[in-house]
Amino acid sequence: MLAFQTALQHAGLAPEDIGWINLHGTGTHHNDNMESRAVAAVFGNNTPCTSTKPQTGHTLGAADAIEAAFAWGIANRQSNPEGKLPPRLWDGQNDPNLPAINLTGSGSRWETEKRIAASSSFAFGGSNCVLIIG
Numbered sequence: 039m040l041a042f043q044t045a046l047q048h049a050g051l052a053p054e055d056i057g058w059i060n061l062h063g064t065g066t067h068h069n070d071n072m073e074s075r076a077v078a079a080v081f082g083n084n085t086p087c088t089s090t091k092p093q094t095g096h097t098l099g100a101a102d103a104i105e106a107a108f109a110w111g112i113a114n115r116q117s118n119p120e121g122k123l124p125p126r127l128w129d130g131q132n133d134p135n136l137p138a139i140n141l142t143g144s145g146s147r148w149e150t151e152k153r154i155a156a157s158s159s160f161a162f163g164g165s166n167c168v169l170i171i172g
Contacts, residue, residue, distance in 0.1 A: 039076040045156065045168035046080075053081045056170070057150040058123055058142075060109040060157040063089025064096060069160055071136060076158075078137035086149065088142045092127035102159040102167065109157035109171045121148035 046053060059081065061073055077087060090108040097104055111117045112124060123146040154172030 039079050041158065041160075041166040041168040042076055042080040042156065045170050049170040051154065051170065053085065055152065056081065056085050056154055056156050057148050057152060057172075058109075058112065058155045059085055059087040060105055060112070060124075060155060061087050061089040061091075062101075062105070062158045062160045063091045064160075065091070070133065073158065073160060074136040074139050077139045081139070083138050083140050086123055086140050086142045086146060088124050088126045088146075090124055093124065102161075105159060106157050106169050106171065109155045109169070113153040113155040113172045115153060121153070123147060 046056075059077060061077070062069060063073070064070070077085075090105055091101070094101075094104055094108075108124070112122075115121075123142045125144045125146075126141050128141075152172065154170065157169045157171060159167045159169075
């Protein structure tokens with residue numbers, strides 16, 4: 039939660055300024071639990087979220103840079119003029135123990151005029167980072 043709050047503070051933005059969150063989305067119990075609770079606490083169920091990790095796999099040390107590059111390309115009007123958000127690739131099973139967050143469906147698009155994204159990265163040992171891109 040602190041990583042999201044600090045990134046927003048440094049960018050001079052409020053949670054409602056973010057149009058999409060690129061979740062770290064490892065699909066592990068611990069990470070999904072922590073990340074969904076942080077997103078719910080800061081953004082509620084308002085901001086569209088998805089993870090690009092199902093398209094790339096977990097690239098370990100390169101994951102943060104690859105996810106940031108995806109977020110930039112998706113937020114950028116020149117590379118994504120139609121405002122499409124990445125589809126959510128998943129097994130169709132919601133975890134009832136996790137708080138509800140706004141996970142995008144197929145065909146989702148930016149809902150805000152400003153294209154500002156947050157890209158989260160949470161590593162082993164508690165190294166957490168959120169980049170604001172837009």
